[in-house]
Amino acid sequence: MENNKYYFDENEAENVIKFIEKLNLPKGKQGQKIKLLPYQKKIITDLIATKRVKDDLRRYREAFITMGRKNSKSFIVACLFVYVLFTDKETGQENIIVANSKDQANNIYNMVEFMIRTNKTLAKHCTIVNSRRKILRKTTDSYIQILSSDTSKLDGYNPYFAVADETHEDKTGGNNYTKLQTGMGARKQPLMISVTTASNGQDEYNTEYKKYQYALKVINGEVEDDSFYSAIFAADDDCRLDDVEQWLKSNPALDTEEGGFRSSEELERLSKQALANPIEEASFRRYYLNQHVVLDNEQAINMSKWKLCGKDFDMSFLKGKECYAGLDLSIKKDFSAFVMVFPIDDNYYIVPHLFKPADTLQTDEKLDRFPYVKYANQERLHATKGDHVNFRYVRQIINELSMEYDIKQIALDKFASGGIASDLMNDGHIMVDTKQGFYLSPTISDFYELLFDQKLVHNNNPVMNWMAQNVVAKENPNGKIMFDREKASFKIDGIIALLMGLNRAVLSQKNSDYDSNEAIDDWLDM
Numbered sequence: 001m002e003n004n005k006y007y008f009d010e011n012e013a014e015n016v017i018k019f020i021e022k023l024n025l026p027k028g029k030q031g032q033k034i035k036l037l038p039y040q041k042k043i044i045t046d047l048i049a050t051k052r053v054k055d056d057l058r059r060y061r062e063a064f065i066t067m068g069r070k071n072s073k074s075f076i077v078a079c080l081f082v083y084v085l086f087t088d089k090e091t092g093q094e095n096i097i098v099a100n101s102k103d104q105a106n107n108i109y110n111m112v113e114f115m116i117r118t119n120k121t122l123a124k125h126c127t128i129v130n131s132r133r134k135i136l137r138k139t140t141d142s143y144i145q146i147l148s149s150d151t152s153k154l155d156g157y158n159p160y161f162a163v164a165d166e167t168h169e170d171k172t173g174g175n176n177y178t179k180l181q182t183g184m185g186a187r188k189q190p191l192m193i194s195v196t197t198a199s200n201g202q203d204e205y206n207t208e209y210k211k212y213q214y215a216l217k218v219i220n221g222e223v224e225d226d227s228f229y230s231a232i233f234a235a236d237d238d239c240r241l242d243d244v245e246q247w248l249k250s251n252p253a254l255d256t257e258e259g260g261f262r263s264s265e266e267l268e269r270l271s272k273q274a275l276a277n278p279i280e281e282a283s284f285r286r287y288y289l290n291q292h293v294v295l296d297n298e299q300a301i302n303m304s305k306w307k308l309c310g311k312d313f314d315m316s317f318l319k320g321k322e323c324y325a326g327l328d329l330s331i332k333k334d335f336s337a338f339v340m341v342f343p344i345d346d347n348y349y350i351v352p353h354l355f356k357p358a359d360t361l362q363t364d365e366k367l368d369r370f371p372y373v374k375y376a377n378q379e380r381l382h383a384t385k386g387d388h389v390n391f392r393y394v395r396q397i398i399n400e401l402s403m404e405y406d407i408k409q410i411a412l413d414k415f416a417s418g419g420i421a422s423d424l425m426n427d428g429h430i431m432v433d434t435k436q437g438f439y440l441s442p443t444i445s446d447f448y449e450l451l452f453d454q455k456l457v458h459n460n461n462p463v464m465n466w467m468a469q470n471v472v473a474k475e476n477p478n479g480k481i482m483f484d485r486e487k488a489s490f491k492i493d494g495i496i497a498l499l500m501g502l503n504r505a506v507l508s509q510k511n512s513d514y515d516s517n518e519a520i521d522d523w524l525d526m
Contacts, residue, residue, distance in 0.1 A: 201292025
């Protein structure tokens with residue numbers, strides 16, 4: 001063991017395997033005992049039997065376990081929970097199960113309950129209260145219990161062992177995980193466990209992806225954390241879909257190995273479907289190869305391409321240059337966005353100005369799980385006074401920007417513009433009515449082309465980057481595409497404003513005969 005700080009307790013390892021294999025197998029034949037597979041034995045004994053030399057306490061305080069679907073990763077946690085409840089000398093154990101839904105949490109609880117209920121020795125030492133989804137061990141005043149995924153209800157607990165199941169689907173931005181983990185401070189050898197399949201790998205705030213990235217840093221030696229354990233089962237990037245060796249990498253329970261139960265026949269069938277229908281490939285890679293892949297219905301903007309287009313360029317070289325802007329105005333307390341698009345040498349430089357009410361920053365930060373206050377303090381976001389975006393302030397900023405940049409046109413949706421459109425016209429700006437929704441489908445095509453050719457250059461505004469990853473697309477029967485606010489889980493206003501500005505900028509390059517006076521006449525006639 002590393003630096004003689006740790007040792008592997010062979011007796012404990014043997015005991016935990018013997019203990020678990022005396023239990024009945026959930027969902028097996030009646031009376032069938034558990035027979036652990038090699039990967040299950042390794043994870044369980046690593047966590048239970050790896051100890052510190054200085055005090056004989058367990059080494060690990062946090063575990064990240066990830067593999068493809070249907071490999072019984074939750075079963076491993078159920079075994080651990082039963083073992084510590086009956087063998088650890090810790091009194092007052094609070095062993096807690098939290099998941100994203102009742103069904104997920106019940107899956108682990110039901111396995112634990114079955115193992116205990118069908119073992120006479122264990123059952124007589126417990127009180128099982130299924131109505132409360134709680135199992136109490138009388139002699140140590142300890143329990144295993146499901147808790148609501150409602151973050152506000154997790155305060156006041158002092159977990160011993162805790163599991164957050166399927167963290168790739170976590171909707172709390174990691175708050176549940178953090179509350180459970182920070183509640184463990186009074187315990188001598190607690191363990192916080194995450195079991196999951198891969199997320200899409202695009203959201204840096206996703207709980208699974210954060211833990212995955214951290215695990216890689218620990219493995220690679222970038223971060224020194226002896227208390228962090230990871231078991232990552234994933235196929236190689238860009239591997240063939242029908243490569244059985246890759247299936248085994250992400251599915252350690254594959255039935256091609258002795259004792260395996262994960263159906264290779266099913267994977268063969270699903271891989272053939274994915275090879276025949278490219279639309280199915282992303283799902284196969286994500287769920288069965290455990291790769292970080294974006295599903296078609298999740299994200300409309302390829303974030304890898306978006307990141308390649310990010311440049312921290314010097315704004316001074318844009319001074320005096322012509323640009324075309326999109327103005328997307330808020331309703332009530334929402335975002336407003338003014339995005340300038342500069343067409344320069346076949347590239348399109350993007351400069352966003354995003355506005356949000358100062359009084360709602362902290363509340364919305366919790367709802368949207370995004371650090372608005374931080375970025376407002378860094379001036380990457382305009383926080384306007386009050387509980388709604390002050391359009392007078394937006395107008396002021398636009399007029400100040402027009403002193404430095406040659407704003408040729410401002411595109412906005414007339415029906416959502418309020419009085420600011422007339423005010424900006426009176427200030428001398430050329431306003432162009434630009435409908436949103438499916439009307440911007442041709443512009444979305446231009447956007448994708450520029451994005452993939454890396455001719456779209458943005459200044460890495462973190463709020464804009466977040467909005468880009470939030471975008472979800474919708475297609476109508478005629479094949480037209482729109483970026484859909486309703487389907488998006490979080491805000492995309494800056495991207496909508498970008499499209500509106502890009503619409504005018506691209507058109508200006510295609511049509512050099514554009515008559516600005518005609519645009520004003522068209523606006524007044526509408």
